[in-house]
Amino acid sequence: QVIPRQTCSLFTHTMVLDMYPGGKEVLLESIDGGSLFQSFLYNQVNVFMTHQSNYGNDRLGLFTFDRAMKFLYKWTNLRLVYEPPEVLGKRYFNLYPEEVEPVWSNPCLNRRHLEIWSEEKNCSSFPKFVVVGPQKTGTTALYWFLNMHPHVKSNLPSPTTFEEVQFFSGPNYFKGIDWYMSFFPTPENNTVLFEKSATYFDQKVVPKRLKTLLPSKHIVVILIDPALRAYSWYQSWKYLTKYYEEANLKLFKLLERLKKPIPEWLKKKSKKFCSLRSKSLSLFYGV
Numbered sequence: 001q002v003i004p005r006q007t008c009s010l011f012t013h014t015m016v017l018d019m020y021p022g023g024k025e026v027l028l029e030s031i032d033g034g035s036l037f038q039s040f041l042y043n044q045v046n047v048f049m050t051h052q053s054n055y056g057n058d059r060l061g062l063f064t065f066d067r068a069m070k071f072l073y074k075w076t077n078l079r080l081v082y083e084p085p086e087v088l089g090k091r092y093f094n095l096y097p098e099e100v101e102p103v104w105s106n107p108c109l110n111r112r113h114l115e116i117w118s119e120e121k122n123c124s125s126f127p128k129f130v131v132v133g134p135q136k137t138g139t140t141a142l143y144w145f146l147n148m149h150p151h152v153k154s155n156l157p158s159p160t161t162f163e164e165v166q167f168f169s170g171p172n173y174f175k176g177i178d179w180y181m182s183f184f185p186t187p188e189n190n191t192v193l194f195e196k197s198a199t200y201f202d203q204k205v206v207p208k209r210l211k212t213l214l215p216s217k218h219i220v221v222i223l224i225d226p227a228l229r230a231y232s233w234y235q236s237w238k239y240l241t242k243y244y245e246e247a248n249l250k251l252f253k254l255l256e257r258l259k260k261p262i263p264e265w266l267k268k269k270s271k272k273f274c275s276l277r278s279k280s281l282s283l284f285y286g287v
């Protein structure tokens with residue numbers, strides 16, 4: 001959880017008032033009713049960066065906040081209090097529960113973010129379009145067909161979810177933008193990068209996350225007869241359920257034979273075949 005910080009109009013490189021970018025009037029205006037004053041006025045929780053040079057060396061920070069407090073106390077009834085970071089964090093997320101989860105924005109769309117972004121990162125490595133699903137509509141086929149084009153390239157495969165990165169729809173999102181971008185090599189000229197994750201279509205969190213990170217990118221959705229899709233989905237689950245049941249049973253038996261402890265999750269999953277075992281497991285599983 002990260003509490004957003006506010007901008008206080010002081011920058012790491014500003015050392016003395018007379019060198020202030022645009023002249024000292026710009027800073028004074030921000031304090032006397034401008035952006036710094038409004039930051040206090042409109043935010044119930046304010047966090048400011050204490051750039052050491054502006055506080056320790058030339059004391060521009062002290063000047064700024066001393067003046068800001070005087071202005072605020074003179075013209076408003078606001079009374080500010082200090083609280084330690086942890087207390088402040090709890091208070092902030094009680095006020096704004098929708099901000100508990102971060103939403104990644106695109107550093108390439110903000111000049112200031114771009115300046116402090118790693119030099120190894122490349123804005124052209126973001127996908128130009130995203131195939132969002134839904135599942136069982138032929139998305140994998142489309143993924144491979146698109147990859148056949150010499151100027152179209154997909155993300156690199158994931159060791160766990162294969163051709164899908166599944167970034168915007170699940171816990172991978174919290175691994176951050178660098179993790180997401182590690183799936184996209186810097187493209188050669190004329191190459192169009194894309195990503196396909198069929199899990200994006202029906203997850204409520206996806207539109208906001210996708211729009212914030214890739215606002216101008218194209219979205220591809222495949223629509224087919226819902227009955228065909230449902231049938232394909234049913235067949236998939238039937239196969240997978242059987243596959244996992246068999247794999248769990250094999251693991252269960254192996255751990256039993258090696259006299260190793262059976263993990264809780266496997267015990268829960270195995271309840272069904274444990275009760276069968278006492279009757280006639282061999283009939284069902286050939287053991």
Ligand SMILES: Nc1ncnc2c1ncn2[C@@H]1O[C@H](COP(=O)(O)OS(=O)(=O)O)[C@@H](OP(=O)(O)O)[C@H]1O
Binds near residue numbers: 233
């Ligand atoms: N070219 C083309 N056109 C239409 N449909 C096609 C095509 N290629 C594959 N398929 C069928 O799509 C089903 C798998 O869809 P997905 O790849 O999206 O599945 S997944 O969500 O990634 O698991 C799966 O459907 P079922 O066979 O009914 O299960 C595939 O056969």
